[in-house]
Amino acid sequence: MADHQAVEKQTLPPNPEKATLDGRNKYLGFWFFLGGETVLFGSLFGTYLGLRGGVVDGPGPADLFHLDLVFIMTMILLTSSLTSVFAVINMKRGNYKGLLMWMWATVALGIAFLGFEIYEFYEYYHAGLGFTTSAFASSFYTLVGTHGAHVAFGVAWITVLLIRYRNTGLTLTNAPKFNTAVLYWHFIDVVWVFIFTVVYLLGIGG
Amino acid sequence: MSSHQDPSAPLQGAPSKNTERKLKNETRTQLISFILMIFITSMAFISIGSDAVPNGFAIPFILMLAGVQVVLQLYFFMHMNEKGTGWINVMIWSGLFVAALTVGALMFLIGEVKY
Amino acid sequence: MSYAKAQSKNVVWDWLTTVDHKKVGILYLAGGAFFFALGGIEAVLMRIQLMFPDLAIVQAQTFNELLTLHGTTMIFLAAMPLLFGFMNFIIPLQIGARDVAFPFLNALGFWLFFFGGLLLYVSLFTGGAPDAGWTAYVPLSSNSPGQGLDYYVLGLQVSGLGTLIGGINFLVTIINMRAPGMSMMRMPLFTWSSFVASMLILFAFPALTIGLLLLMLERLFGATYFAVDFGGNVIIWQHLFWIFGHPEVYILILPAFGIFSEVIPTFAKKRLFGYSAMVFATLIIGFLGFMVWAHHMFTVGMGPVANAIFAVATMAIAVPTGIKIFNWLLTLWGGRIQFTTANLFALGFLPSFVMGGVTGVMLATSAANYQFHDTYFVVAHFHYVIIGGVVLGIFAAAFYWWPKMFGYRLSETLGKWFFWLFLIGFHMTFFVQHFLGLMGMPRRVASFLPGQGLDAMNFISTLGAFLMSIAFIIFLIAIFASTKNRDNVQDPWDGRTLEWTVPTPVPEYNFAQTPLVRDLDPYWYEKHEGDGKIKAAEPLGEIHMPNATILPVTISAGLIVASFGFIYHILPLIIGGFIITFGAMFVRSVKEDHGYHIPVEDIKRDKEEGK
Ligand code: HEM
Numbered sequence A: 001m002a003d004h005q006a007v008e009k010q011t012l013p014p015n016p017e018k019a020t021l022d023g024r025n026k027y028l029g030f031w032f033f034l035g036g037e038t039v040l041f042g043s044l045f046g047t048y049l050g051l052r053g054g055v056v057d058g059p060g061p062a063d064l065f066h067l068d069l070v071f072i073m074t075m076i077l078l079t080s081s082l083t084s085v086f087a088v089i090n091m092k093r094g095n096y097k098g099l100l101m102w103m104w105a106t107v108a109l110g111i112a113f114l115g116f117e118i119y120e121f122y123e124y125y126h127a128g129l130g131f132t133t134s135a136f137a138s139s140f141y142t143l144v145g146t147h148g149a150h151v152a153f154g155v156a157w158i159t160v161l162l163i164r165y166r167n168t169g170l171t172l173t174n175a176p177k178f179n180t181a182v183l184y185w186h187f188i189d190v191v192w193v194f195i196f197t198v199v200y201l202l203g204i205g206g
Numbered sequence B: 001m002s003s004h005q006d007p008s009a010p011l012q013g014a015p016s017k018n019t020e021r022k023l024k025n026e027t028r029t030q031l032i033s034f035i036l037m038i039f040i041t042s043m044a045f046i047s048i049g050s051d052a053v054p055n056g057f058a059i060p061f062i063l064m065l066a067g068v069q070v071v072l073q074l075y076f077f078m079h080m081n082e083k084g085t086g087w088i089n090v091m092i093w094s095g096l097f098v099a100a101l102t103v104g105a106l107m108f109l110i111g112e113v114k115y
Numbered sequence C: 001m002s003y004a005k006a007q008s009k010n011v012v013w014d015w016l017t018t019v020d021h022k023k024v025g026i027l028y029l030a031g032g033a034f035f036f037a038l039g040g041i042e043a044v045l046m047r048i049q050l051m052f053p054d055l056a057i058v059q060a061q062t063f064n065e066l067l068t069l070h071g072t073t074m075i076f077l078a079a080m081p082l083l084f085g086f087m088n089f090i091i092p093l094q095i096g097a098r099d100v101a102f103p104f105l106n107a108l109g110f111w112l113f114f115f116g117g118l119l120l121y122v123s124l125f126t127g128g129a130p131d132a133g134w135t136a137y138v139p140l141s142s143n144s145p146g147q148g149l150d151y152y153v154l155g156l157q158v159s160g161l162g163t164l165i166g167g168i169n170f171l172v173t174i175i176n177m178r179a180p181g182m183s184m185m186r187m188p189l190f191t192w193s194s195f196v197a198s199m200l201i202l203f204a205f206p207a208l209t210i211g212l213l214l215l216m217l218e219r220l221f222g223a224t225y226f227a228v229d230f231g232g233n234v235i236i237w238q239h240l241f242w243i244f245g246h247p248e249v250y251i252l253i254l255p256a257f258g259i260f261s262e263v264i265p266t267f268a269k270k271r272l273f274g275y276s277a278m279v280f281a282t283l284i285i286g287f288l289g290f291m292v293w294a295h296h297m298f299t300v301g302m303g304p305v306a307n308a309i310f311a312v313a314t315m316a317i318a319v320p321t322g323i324k325i326f327n328w329l330l331t332l333w334g335g336r337i338q339f340t341t342a343n344l345f346a347l348g349f350l351p352s353f354v355m356g357g358v359t360g361v362m363l364a365t366s367a368a369n370y371q372f373h374d375t376y377f378v379v380a381h382f383h384y385v386i387i388g389g390v391v392l393g394i395f396a397a398a399f400y401w402w403p404k405m406f407g408y409r410l411s412e413t414l415g416k417w418f419f420w421l422f423l424i425g426f427h428m429t430f431f432v433q434h435f436l437g438l439m440g441m442p443r444r445v446a447s448f449l450p451g452q453g454l455d456a457m458n459f460i461s462t463l464g465a466f467l468m469s470i471a472f473i474i475f476l477i478a479i480f481a482s483t484k485n486r487d488n489v490q491d492p493w494d495g496r497t498l499e500w501t502v503p504t505p506v507p508e509y510n511f512a513q514t515p516l517v518r519d520l521d522p523y524w525y526e527k528h529e530g531d532g533k534i535k536a537a538e539p540l541g542e543i544h545m546p547n548a549t550i551l552p553v554t555i556s557a558g559l560i561v562a563s564f565g566f567i568y569h570i571l572p573l574i575i576g577g578f579i580i581t582f583g584a585m586f587v588r589s590v591k592e593d594h595g596y597h598i599p600v601e602d603i604k605r606d607k608e609e610g611k
């Protein structure tokens, strides 16, 4: 800690998340990490697409997927992207209360999404699609499950930030943290766009 | 930055008029892109869900819509359109490029059809 | 915490908790050297078994385990960490930075690599090491009995995570932390090539992560991606592995190229010929590195058109590589060449690597590849590029940067013995293997029959391996016998770049004042156009430093505990391990740690003491 130094008041910069070198490093590094995550999910998508015909005698995509459920999940995640955007706008405005509130909304939507996903997996399992049933089953659960794990991690991460910083006000340290968490959250949504298109819509349509 | 700044001190004060105006504009842009995304998503679901659209059209169509939506997310929600994001653009597009190669290989080069 | 307090700690604790990039660099070197020695012992054991036909010194199963450990160790645990060691120590100095962008993550990267490597080696004591080759092709690997392959999967997963973190750290450091005037196109080539290698890490390692994840789920949880009777497909593994694997070989060779691009100009006393062409060639190699992975799969039956495309793409890499070779030659041309040990390694590299490149183009000829594939010809090829390129690069770097890193110069006499014995031993071992391969000796065999014309060349090959081992022992002796050469260590080679401007030993904060860079080869420029001293970009002031912390070790240790839980299906261990890891991450996130400041007086005192 900076001992023997008086605490000076800091004024709000236009982009508090990038106002310090640490913040800029974190911002750039996290984006690069997302670049790597792109390949990570690309590999999972490729595996799924290579194996989705391998249903053997288990149920296949057209037997399982319901458009309505997926549509609701998609809307939830999309909306959570918007709430996190509002959180960042409030951060730049210096409205810390607004930041916290919109982040909590994001967390709530994330939890709702996870709830639907668990319900969905439970349904499929009872329709005869175990993890080891077929190559399609394994690759489907791995792809969608990895995305779900990302959502769960995001929920946990943001919750920790919200509790830790519930009454510190916006600082040069926590602004970059909230900002990276929001980037992560958008990225989860980007992945989901491909999942609902490639896994669910293509699964039903062709 | 002077080394005497305390990074844990709460930030005081309000944003400048200029920032305030920018943020107002941004709110509007973000809302519009959100509505666009909702619209795009609904189109994708409808074109698969309804029998009126033949699959030969629907499949390339929804893939294109997914592409558009991802660009909206990246450039508006995640601000990849801002100045100073050159390296970020490089890394994300490189990632997408490698991911595309991977997907292509795992779809077409796994020995089921020989090219 | 104050500066003095930060320095007075017990030595072991100091190394366990350090976040200083120079110390992390030395840790990488020590860890890499440790695994390099293990990999070398495994290699010699294999060569002894193949010295004569029909030997049974090691059994076939043991041979397979040695083979797997050797390949895995050398690629993941020796070559890459050794390069990371130099990158860690040198890059911040070359770009005029006080630190890396993420000192904490940097330390974490090292501990993940080291613990992951140790985990792999635990398999030796628990009933069998992995035995499916470093490529771990399914279904051989997914059906391999015992826990060996599980150790492979989890060990590589943990250490691969460390590598990914390290790569991101280098990228951000190089982009955000350069000193004023150090534009991208003034960066030394070692920094440039490490930058491109880090990009390759960022995009290649995730494919391996997923490959390993799938293999783990298949082996431990009954998933069916690779089980053909459940609709699976075994080629998927090969793609994922090589989408990672081919960029991986460029992750190794590019930093080595960078090392030669530092060593050759220094000892030719000339500016690097064609600097921007070198940068451009590095970028092209990095890009093409991602386009060619399927040249490892010509014989699996992708089809003739696919094979042809990958063949042409592969051959195209020879063009930027050739540009580099000619630029090095033209740097030497007309220079006042000094034959120091470091430079000898660079000069030995040129012909050796070209030979590896030539066999590479031969292998890339997809029709001919059916003949070469899986024979000793491939073994000869990749050892020519990896030893002739990467390992010679690491040795050149060791002799070149040793004075700066450790404060004494390695003996040139012993160094030259080392160089010549190693070079001769290397060519003796692997040159003949080209012909063994052409005569049909398959790779990865534990023995061969007499009377097939293979005896003599296998014998020669083993003798060469002995020679390389003797050479390496001379190097180890040089390390201990040279410690008295403590004079002339700040700038022993009349260097050109910023790392030679800082005192030796390098102070914790590297630069008392951030340097102002006025040209490519900034030190050389100041020596010849200025007053021989680097200009400062800022007044003397106090310096901010990060605090040491044990959390990187804790995070890594937790993952090892969880790995054991996965390997032996012990749920409490899995949960306990993750609690340790995520708990430590939680602490890191919740407890703000802003580091400390070194007061101006201390920096002034360091300066006066000539540090
Ligand atoms: C002009 C450059 C190069 C070309 C054209 C080339 C081409 C090839 C080809 C076609 C193969 C596949 C052989 C087979 O299995 O049938 C191969 C294998 C290999 N190459 Fe290269 N290569 C080049 C440079 C490098 C470099 C720079 C490295 C490492 C630093 C490297 C490391 C390897 C390794 C490790 C293998 C064997 C992998 C295995 O099957 O275990 N190559 N190379």
Ligand SMILES: [Cu+2]
Pocket: C245, C246, C249, C292, C293, C295, C296
């Ligand atoms: Cu290759």
